[in-house]
Amino acid sequence: MEKLEVKSLNHHFGFTEILRDINFTLNKGQVLSVVGPSGGGKTTLLHLCAGLLDVEEGSATNTFASSSFAFQDARLLPWKNVIDNIALGLLAAGEKKSVAIEKSKKIALEFGLEESDFEKFPKDLSGGMRQRVSFARALVVKPSLLFLDEPFSALDIGLKKELQSILIDMISKKEISILFITHDLMEAIRLSDEILLLKADPGHIVKKFSYDLAQNKRDDEYVYAQSAKILQDREIITTFELELK
Amino acid sequence: MKFTLKILKDFPAYLWSGWGAIASILLFIALWDMGNQIYGNLVLPSPLETFTTLVAMLADENVIAEIKTTLYRASVGFGISLVVGTSFGLLAGFFATASMMSRPIVTILVGMPPIAWIVLAMIWFGMGDETVIFTVIVASFPIIFVGALQGTRTLDGDLKEMSDSFKLPWHMKFFDVYFPHIFSYVFPAWVSGLGMAWKIVVMAELLATSDGIGASLAVARSQLDTPTALALVVIMIGSLMFVEYIILEPIKREVELWRS
Numbered sequence: 001m002e003k004l005e006v007k008s009l010n011h012h013f014g015f016t017e018i019l020r021d022i023n024f025t026l027n028k029g030q031v032l033s034v035v036g037p038s039g040g041g042k043t044t045l046l047h048l049c050a051g052l053l054d055v056e057e058g059s060a061t062n063t064f065a066s067s068s069f070a071f072q073d074a075r076l077l078p079w080k081n082v083i084d085n086i087a088l089g090l091l092a093a094g095e096k097k098s099v100a101i102e103k104s105k106k107i108a109l110e111f112g113l114e115e116s117d118f119e120k121f122p123k124d125l126s127g128g129m130r131q132r133v134s135f136a137r138a139l140v141v142k143p144s145l146l147f148l149d150e151p152f153s154a155l156d157i158g159l160k161k162e163l164q165s166i167l168i169d170m171i172s173k174k175e176i177s178i179l180f181i182t183h184d185l186m187e188a189i190r191l192s193d194e195i196l197l198l199k200a201d202p203g204h205i206v207k208k209f210s211y212d213l214a215q216n217k218r219d220d221e222y223v224y225a226q227s228a229k230i231l232q233d234r235e236i237i238t239t240f241e242l243e244l245k
Numbered sequence: 246m247k248f249t250l251k252i253l254k255d256f257p258a259y260l261w262s263g264w265g266a267i268a269s270i271l272l273f274i275a276l277w278d279m280g281n282q283i284y285g286n287l288v289l290p291s292p293l294e295t296f297t298t299l300v301a302m303l304a305d306e307n308v309i310a311e312i313k314t315t316l317y318r319a320s321v322g323f324g325i326s327l328v329v330g331t332s333f334g335l336l337a338g339f340f341a342t343a344s345m346m347s348r349p350i351v352t353i354l355v356g357m358p359p360i361a362w363i364v365l366a367m368i369w370f371g372m373g374d375e376t377v378i379f380t381v382i383v384a385s386f387p388i389i390f391v392g393a394l395q396g397t398r399t400l401d402g403d404l405k406e407m408s409d410s411f412k413l414p415w416h417m418k419f420f421d422v423y424f425p426h427i428f429s430y431v432f433p434a435w436v437s438g439l440g441m442a443w444k445i446v447v448m449a450e451l452l453a454t455s456d457g458i459g460a461s462l463a464v465a466r467s468q469l470d471t472p473t474a475l476a477l478v479v480i481m482i483g484s485l486m487f488v489e490y491i492i493l494e495p496i497k498r499e500v501e502l503w504r505s
């Protein structure tokens with residue numbers, strides 16, 4: 001069984017404690033979201049899980065067959081055009097160039113990029129387009145585990161929903177497992193099986209919320225109702241400092 | 246290959262955009278002619294006289310031989326700077342300590358006036374090829390070295406992390422992630438290094454040798470042969486402009502298309 005298992009994970013940058021005693025398991029086919037305030041250590045946690053940062057204390061064991069990462073900032077290669085950027089992961093995995101380009105073009109169109117954008121360099125793209133390219137680059141390799149660090153933050157509501165439904169589609173077919181970071185509670189509720197609430201200074205998990213209804217069965221009503229419920233939770237209110245003073 | 250084709254394809258458009266440059270050159274020649282009418286032939290020969298001398302000189306085997314000598318010295322000096330400067334610069338860039346240690350040395354190399362190097366080289370190597378080549382090397386080496394050093398020092402850690410996350414094999418990491426960035430620093434450094442080499446070679450020849458363009462310039466000066474001196478200057482500037490605007494600039498444009 002493929003899974004990602006994090007046990008008593010602590011992390012420091014210099015003398016600052018960033019993460020304390022993080023524990024969770026992400027099973028195959030699951031979507032696990034981490035929500036929390038800015039600077040709480042979410043990106044750091046994701047990097048530790050993906051092996052981009054060295055784990056110092058505790059463990060993060062990833063047994064998924066393949067994984068890919070969509071970064072919070074798009075991190076495109078500035079000297080490569082849209083299609084070549086998307087194809088990067090495929091080429092790294094040994095895909096033939098012509099096949100890689102074909103697949104990249106297909107997914108680019110699916111993600112709302114236009115043919116006239118294909119030859120553009122990242123400097124000529126809008127922030128949202130860059131995010132879509134980065135997201136496409138991560139998804140085109142069909143990873144078993146996907147690390148997503150706020151991939152929709154620069155998109156308008158329409159595009160956001162479109163990309164979410166692509167993900168939901170994949171989730172329903174059990175094609176993918178996701179470790180997902182977001183600021184957006186509604187987005188987390190729409191996509192996740194489980195939400196971890198990460199409180200800052202130092203980052204530690206204060207609460208878990210589970211959602212059993214299948215993602216493709218969740219309509220707006222469900223999402224709104226669950227969001228309203230979660231927003232009344234004490235821990236959510238104190239973690240995000242939502243209280244009116 | 247595709248890249249070379251693109252350079253060639255964009256070349257006519259690039260030439261067309263050069264009208265402004267040509268107009269300014271013509272304006273310059275007009276001013277030059279005015280200067281000639283005010284100060285007379287001895288001080289400033291007319292453009293026409295200069296260019297007639299130039300054409301006559303280019304037909305003369307001896308002059309061509311002098312040009313070849315200079316070209317040889319500049320190429321050897323610049324070639325050595327290019328290879329050694331680039332490789333040392335890249336190497337130093339990869340190690341924090343090395344790049345820190347190299348800074349004062351580079352400051353000394355850049356800060357030392359070329360004329361001082363020429364004097365030292367004349368003492369060390371006597372009058373001849375070595376002196377000139379040595380001066381060319383010390384003048385252009387630091388420029389190229391610093392360019393290569395900057396290129397490696399400024400590599401983006403985030404992109405490296407990204408390439409790790411996609412498990413890029415080493416050759417892709419090198420050609421797709423490191424090389425384009427480093428090259429965008431190294432190439433302009435090569436261009437400035439070349440310009441420097443071409444200027445310094447003539448200066449060194451003027452002081453330290455009896456052949457080459459620089460030496461011909463010294464002879465023209467002692468004989469008060471202003472048309473020849475000016476024609477030599479035109480050869481130097483013309484060749485530099487040719488290399489820079491016709492060969493290097495179009496390449497640079499393509500290489501840096503992705504830059505904002």
Ligand SMILES: Nc1ncnc2c1ncn2[C@@H]1O[C@H](COP(=O)(O)OP(=O)(O)OP(=O)(O)O)[C@@H](O)[C@H]1O
Nearest residue numbers: 013014018036037038039040041042043044045072
């Ligand atoms: N490489 C680093 N060196 C030192 N400190 C770091 C480093 N990376 C992150 N930090 C610090 O760790 C803390 C957590 O950062 P992180 O990027 O994980 O937050 P985040 O929860 O992802 O925030 P956001 O929601 O704004 O993206 C911050 O205080 C940040 O300053």
Ligand SMILES: [Mg+2]
Nearest residue numbers: 042043072149
């Ligand atoms: Mg973050």
